Amino acid sequence: MRARKAIAGRPAIPTSDTGRDEATRADGSEARANGRTCIVTREVKPAETMIRFVLSPDGMVVPDLKRELPGRGVWVSARADMVAAAAGKGRFARGFRRPVEVMPDLAGTVGRLLCERALGYLSLANRAGLVVAGFGKVSDAIAAGTVKVLVEARDGAPDGRRKLMGRVRARPENTIEHADMFDSAQISLALGRANVIHAAISADGLTEAFLAAARKFEAYWQETANSSCAAGSV
Known part of the structure; x- marks a missing residue:
């Protein structure tokens, strides 16, 4: 597995996750074009x-x-x-x-692990100084053009979410990704702060890792009503 070189205590971020299994040929090339x-x-x-x-x-x-x-x-x-x-x-x-x-409940366990993996990347991004939280700070970051991902608690008040999304849409070049698959308690725990509803992450490899993991977690539950980090029956 290749990884970026670790910088100043930051964990290396994988750029390729390919486990060896029965689909790997003897010469190392992977079957069926990966x-x-x-x-x-x-x-x-x-x-x-x-x-x-x-x-x-x-x-x-x-x-x-x-x-x-x-x-x-x-x-x-x-x-x-x-x-x-x-x-x-x-x-x-x-x-x-x-x-x-x-x-028992393997599907629920996998869902919980996917959730924890995504929130783990959010925590790492926060430790790296990439995250701001709170309506005012997030709004200012959007205006300054420093936001790559807008994270909003799914149980947050609709009015605040609507206002921030309005600011996002008002930007000339709207390249901000939106992640709203976690609740306030989960986001708050990942960031080590109380009652976080709105957070913003600036661009970085950790941000991309968080976004990919969050999207995979969200897609995992697409055919079910469950989308929490708690393991539960499907």
């Missing part, structure tokens, strides 16, 4: 849109979100209903070609 086959739908998709699973030494199916754990891997489309289908119909056993153990 695609992976979902064991539920049999569709070939980019690895970034999938969840990789491996087996623990005792035969338990384990999610490998970073795609770097050793051993044979199988892949499932990154959606809660697909993970639930794989867990409930013996597809993991067929994929690994051996008896396996599947943890």
Whole structure:
């Protein structure tokens, strides 16, 4: 796995997450132009849109979100209903070609891990000095053109969210991304501040990592009513 060089205590940010599995040929090139086959739908998709699973030494199916754990891997489309289908119909056993153990509510556990991964990047961005929080500071940052991602709590008051989005749309070049899939308690915990409703992140590799992880978490629950960090039944 390649990574950017760490700078001044900041963790290196992966630029390529490709776990070795049965789709990797002996010469190191990856089968099907970096695609992976979902064991539920049999569709070939980019690895970034999938969840990789491996087996623990005792035969338990384990999610490998970073795609770097050793051993044979199988892949499932990154959606809660697909993970639930794989867990409930013996597809993991067929994929690994051996008896396996599947943890209760695997789909909910994966969703929680995806959420924690995204919020972890938000926390790192905050420690790197990339985040401002509070309506006034976020509004000023939008006006100054320093915002790459606007983060708003999904349980925030509609009026404040509407005003900030109006400021975003009023900019001549609206390139600001919007992330509203987390609630205030989750954002506040990630930032180490109380009652955060609005936050803004300036451009950086950490910002891109957060946005990609947040979008993957959001898409994971697209076919279900659940979208929280708490593991719950699908």
